[in-house]
Amino acid sequence: MGVVHILQTQSQMIAARAGRPIQLVAVSARDRGKDRGADLSAYDWEDSTSMLAAHNDIDLLVEVMGGEGGAALEAVETALGQGRHVVTANKALMARHGTALARHAEQHHVALRFEAGVAGGIPIVKALTEGMAANRMTRILGVLNGTCNYILTEMERTGGAYADILAEAQRLGYAEADPTFDVGGFDAAQKLALLTATAFSTQVDYGGIAVEGIDRVTLTDIRYAGEMGYRIKLLGIAHRTDAGVEQRMQPCLVPSDSALGQLDSVSNMVVLEGDPIGRTVYQGPGAGAGATASAVVADIIDIARGLVIPAFGVPASTLGKPVRAEGAVPAPYYLRLSVADRPGTLARVADALGRAGISIDRMRQTQHVEAMAPVLIVTHACLRSDLDTALADIEALDVSAGAPVAYRIEPL
Amino acid sequence: MGVVHILQTQSQMIAARAGRPIQLVAVSARDRGKDRGADLSAYDWEDSTSMLAAHNDIDLLVEVMGGEGGAALEAVETALGQGRHVVTANKALMARHGTALARHAEQHHVALRFEAGVAGGIPIVKALTEGMAANRMTRILGVLNGTCNYILTEMERTGGAYADILAEAQRLGYAEADPTFDVGGFDAAQKLALLTATAFSTQVDYGGIAVEGIDRVTLTDIRYAGEMGYRIKLLGIAHRTDAGVEQRMQPCLVPSDSALGQLDSVSNMVVLEGDPIGRTVYQGPGAGAGATASAVVADIIDIARGLVIPAFGVPASTLGKPVRAEGAVPAPYYLRLSVADRPGTLARVADALGRAGISIDRMRQTQHVEAMAPVLIVTHACLRSDLDTALADIEALDVSAGAPVAYRIEPL
Numbered sequence: 001m002g003v004v005h006i007l008q009t010q011s012q013m014i015a016a017r018a019g020r021p022i023q024l025v026a027v028s029a030r031d032r033g034k035d036r037g038a039d040l041s042a043y044d045w046e047d048s049t050s051m052l053a054a055h056n057d058i059d060l061l062v063e064v065m066g067g068e069g070g071a072a073l074e075a076v077e078t079a080l081g082q083g084r085h086v087v088t089a090n091k092a093l094m095a096r097h098g099t100a101l102a103r104h105a106e107q108h109h110v111a112l113r114f115e116a117g118v119a120g121g122i123p124i125v126k127a128l129t130e131g132m133a134a135n136r137m138t139r140i141l142g143v144l145n146g147t148c149n150y151i152l153t154e155m156e157r158t159g160g161a162y163a164d165i166l167a168e169a170q171r172l173g174y175a176e177a178d179p180t181f182d183v184g185g186f187d188a189a190q191k192l193a194l195l196t197a198t199a200f201s202t203q204v205d206y207g208g209i210a211v212e213g214i215d216r217v218t219l220t221d222i223r224y225a226g227e228m229g230y231r232i233k234l235l236g237i238a239h240r241t242d243a244g245v246e247q248r249m250q251p252c253l254v255p256s257d258s259a260l261g262q263l264d265s266v267s268n269m270v271v272l273e274g275d276p277i278g279r280t281v282y283q284g285p286g287a288g289a290g291a292t293a294s295a296v297v298a299d300i301i302d303i304a305r306g307l308v309i310p311a312f313g314v315p316a317s318t319l320g321k322p323v324r325a326e327g328a329v330p331a332p333y334y335l336r337l338s339v340a341d342r343p344g345t346l347a348r349v350a351d352a353l354g355r356a357g358i359s360i361d362r363m364r365q366t367q368h369v370e371a372m373a374p375v376l377i378v379t380h381a382c383l384r385s386d387l388d389t390a391l392a393d394i395e396a397l398d399v400s401a402g403a404p405v406a407y408r409i410e411p412l
Numbered sequence: 413m414g415v416v417h418i419l420q421t422q423s424q425m426i427a428a429r430a431g432r433p434i435q436l437v438a439v440s441a442r443d444r445g446k447d448r449g450a451d452l453s454a455y456d457w458e459d460s461t462s463m464l465a466a467h468n469d470i471d472l473l474v475e476v477m478g479g480e481g482g483a484a485l486e487a488v489e490t491a492l493g494q495g496r497h498v499v500t501a502n503k504a505l506m507a508r509h510g511t512a513l514a515r516h517a518e519q520h521h522v523a524l525r526f527e528a529g530v531a532g533g534i535p536i537v538k539a540l541t542e543g544m545a546a547n548r549m550t551r552i553l554g555v556l557n558g559t560c561n562y563i564l565t566e567m568e569r570t571g572g573a574y575a576d577i578l579a580e581a582q583r584l585g586y587a588e589a590d591p592t593f594d595v596g597g598f599d600a601a602q603k604l605a606l607l608t609a610t611a612f613s614t615q616v617d618y619g620g621i622a623v624e625g626i627d628r629v630t631l632t633d634i635r636y637a638g639e640m641g642y643r644i645k646l647l648g649i650a651h652r653t654d655a656g657v658e659q660r661m662q663p664c665l666v667p668s669d670s671a672l673g674q675l676d677s678v679s680n681m682v683v684l685e686g687d688p689i690g691r692t693v694y695q696g697p698g699a700g701a702g703a704t705a706s707a708v709v710a711d712i713i714d715i716a717r718g719l720v721i722p723a724f725g726v727p728a729s730t731l732g733k734p735v736r737a738e739g740a741v742p743a744p745y746y747l748r749l750s751v752a753d754r755p756g757t758l759a760r761v762a763d764a765l766g767r768a769g770i771s772i773d774r775m776r777q778t779q780h781v782e783a784m785a786p787v788l789i790v791t792h793a794c795l796r797s798d799l800d801t802a803l804a805d806i807e808a809l810d811v812s813a814g815a816p817v818a819y820r821i822e823p824l
Contacts, residue, residue: 002688005688006546006688010546010548013548014545014546016613016726016727016730017541017545017725017726018545019721115543121689121690121692122692123538123539123542123543123544123692126535126538126539126542126543127535127538127539127543129429130535130538130542130710130713130714131527131535131538131539131710132535132706132710133426133429133430133709133710133713133714134418134422134426134705134706134707134708134709134710134713135706136422136425201428257674259671259674259695262669262671262674274706275702276414276417276418276701276702276703276705276706277533277696277697277702277703277706278533278696278697278702278703279696279697280533280534280535280694280695280696280697281693281694281695281696282692282693282694282695283671283692283693283694283695284689284690284691284692284693285689285690285691285692289688290687290688290689290690291688291689291690293546293688294544294546294547294686294688294689295546296546297545297546298542298543298544298545298546300546301542301545301546302542302545305719305721306718306719306720307717307718307719308718309431309717313429314428314429315428318428
């Protein structure tokens, strides 16, 4: 109810900025009796959100229910269909139905805005659709899930294992009881899908994202990566290539001294690259009542000021069909292998990489006491498909124990 | 001529985003014959900028001449007076005449935009007027001059003296032949004045900024600050206090592990703090043809889309009169003194601070070979006026050699 609180307490400031008063007319929620920390008695109460969306006296519907379909979808469709603007914080809804809803909004000459759905309080949709409107964007990088970034930085800081830090995050309220949506990378991937569509003027393609979570990231790799000047981040990456758009959400290594590498705790960060501007970086709170309210109310003010532009910056009918280019962009990789400590082993590993056309930038055998030696390798830029070939070969060698660990190193 | 280049080469992309084609109609510049890397022969040529501003066929004037008055002022006033929108990259003009020009624009129901004038390609005016429109801003921090940030980071990196690094920056084209405007802090202060007005809805008050440049920053202090976990940055700070607004542009210490502390080379960075959002951070190229063109064309696209809002986010008539609160915000300070190496000296220094009500957080006497010992002190938060009292007392002690060095440590 941060939105209601701002509208109630900052009405004068908001009216001065919006050029007219913003009046809250009616409210709907599942449970009328729940204490939301704001007095709602002055507003009409609608028992269903579709009734709210169809309420005669409203110009704009704010949807902060969540859920990729059901009541949220119905309410948003109803409002747009009746020529009411919509401001939503619902990334799941937009990731699934964004293209169709954008078209729907344009047909009815109303705005559909979703700033609060992506990177919380960071005005990144605005930066992309408006601030960067003169640029041809080429790459987007984002740390888009505060829970994952908290877990990874706390593992590094405290030396705790993934499961322990996750439990601590749950205790602190940074992670849900069922953490899958966050730690599996799905929440961040929904946001990435919206950023990609906005940046590259393509239809939303959530299904086109290769998603990998942080649940298999070990303290061992965080430590080794750190020693080599990297930090592991759950990174959303969208690349525009000649072959199409590559979208990935996966743990990656980034240089420790880069802005992304230095991002601690629950913050979010988005890096935009485009021509002619080069690189801009945006950082802020990715979640929380204040961040959401800030983004939702900013969208409302924009609309009150008369800014009605297509949801993704260009008419939905002109959004390109997504051409997936998974694996199209080469990158260096961090590899950690466990190999038998006997003569010739490293040569056989190097040979397997060489046969796949992959050259080695750095290789290091770390101290060990057991018969199996941990070997760290940083490759030069290569295609993931070639790397997978090499890794399969290495795994098949009788000198290798278990599956190698491989993380992309995202150049910055 | 980056603007012309984008409009010529990206006309389709821009039309899709703006919702209509942007047509370049006429041009004016001092020297018609000069090679600007773009073909201008298709456009009308006006011999004076006021004639350009009054050109019958234009909806919008782009002013990228520079200069706080003269032809630039005349052209902008003419265009606004004739009901034409204005996009300017001219921070000097806006710092001097911004409030009056904003009023002028509103009287004629046109937009006056100046994104390119502040922090180059970072869409920070948009972030403040629109993205943060739901927030009550409390503090702005900015590294707003790439030349100064380059010099300070290069001094630290190479161990070079200020004069040598400045000469190198001039050779590389990062600094002007007369560097005063940059290294004296005036360029950055003009930008800060515009950010302050935008953030706090006050009239532009460039004259209210206490400006101090980087020309007296020594490698010695950069090193000592580094050892204590800080870096020295030329920092623009605007604070909203109960007593009014404090604006300062001066070398400050910031934590080395903060986003501002980690900003290297010619980049710019702005940190915004407000309620309810908390802190957001924006980083990007502060200068260059690409950054300027990106910002100017984004402003043009906004206007083409129908976004006509007051220059500083609220009607110019409602901008508050600036109430200066210089020195109102306490902060810790870094002090470097040179004192006689004999018993009782440190006690007398500590006593002088104590009499002014200033308590010491950390004190360190560094290794030395001469009779005068360098002493480093970090104070707890205090008012600058109290510190100045103490420093005058210390300087008057017969144990002190020369004026103490004092830098504010900006809490982050």
